[in-house]
Amino acid sequence: MGEYLPGNLQERLRELREANGFNSRNKLADEIGIDRTTYGRIENGSTKTISSDILIKLSKLYGVPTDYILGISNTPEDTRYDIAELGLSVEAAKNLYSKKVDPRVVNELLINDRFAVAAKLMADFFSGAVTQMLTAHNALLNFSMDTLNELVVSGKIPNDKDVAETRKKLKASRIQTNKFEIDKIQMYLMKAVKEIQVKVSKEIAENNKIDETLCYEILNAVKEASKEIPNMKDLPMEEKKKILKQVIMDGIQLNPDMPDMDEEKRKTIVDDVFDLLAGT
Known part of the structure; x- marks a missing residue:
């Protein structure tokens, strides 16, 4: 999926028009059936707004989402599809949305080439197409044996x-249809799982390195910050924990070098840093 530099409405209109072979604004206006002057004023910025009718026509012509034309998104590929367009049932979509099925696992499978082959083999298996072909193969062998x-x-x-x-x-060439298909499907599925496992393992290792570095950076910052808290040593243990965890949280949120992370990730790092601090 491509990611492009930010742009406003006028810049996007010009880039899309030129990229799609429309050398003039008039030619583009004629193509989508709108007044030439109206389109010209939109692209040169004289008119600051664009009607939904024109926006939809341009979106269909260029094959990009309306948000990209408006400069809201920097991704020209359409990422919002109706579940029917994706071939998903309502129940399948619910499982993804509710996280009953891990979306990341599904995503990794869908972008894996081995899984794509396995899915195609399964579709053929369910349709009976391969079974028919192998049945014909075995029938030919039987005919040869009889002859x-x-x-x-x-x-x-x-x-x-x-x-x-x-x-x-001739006997050795006979194929058990179901076994042949299932074995092949299993082979590609296992290859897909192994490839994904290698990828995820590398990501986990890299994230662990980042987490460890972040923890020690925040640990040092917390040590310095805690020195400035008056009467820290005299406070009750629960109060100390509360203050230190808040200092850690503030350090994470205010650090400009800190990567984006969700609330759960921040809490995990806070706990890790606090444990390290408690052990020093």
Whole structure:
């Protein structure tokens, strides 16, 4: 998915028009069926607003979301789809939305090439297309075996080692349809899981390194800040904990080098730093 530099409405209109081969504003206006002067004033900034009708026409023409044209989003790909467009059932969407199914796991599977192959194989398996093909394959082998036996019985060919070897090869070529399909699906699914496991393991290791660095940076800052709190040593333990945890939280929120993190992540780091502080 592409990410582009920020831009306002006029910049986006010009970039999209030129990128789609419309060398003039008039040509673009004619294409979407609006007044040439009206479009020209919108693109050059004389008119500061754009009607929903024109916006929708441009969105359809360029194949980008309206938010991108307006400069609200820097991603030209449409990321908001109706669940029917995605082929999801209502129950499937509910499971994703409610986090009953981990969206990250689903996302990693959907972008994995091995899983895409496994999904295609499963679709063929459920449709019976592969079964029909393999059934035809086995029927042809059976026909060949019957023909060979008839030739031997009729005396047209000798029942020698070559015939025995041919029979052996024909039998070995038969395929158990369901087993063949399921084994192949399992193979691709396991490859997908292993690839995702490697990716996630690397991310976890990297995050652990970042967390450890952040913890010690905040730890040092908290030590310095705690020195400035009057009568810190004389306060009850619960009061000390409360003050120190707030100092840690403030340090996380005010540190400009701190990466974005959700509330749960901040609480985890606060607890980790507090444990380190308690142990020093």
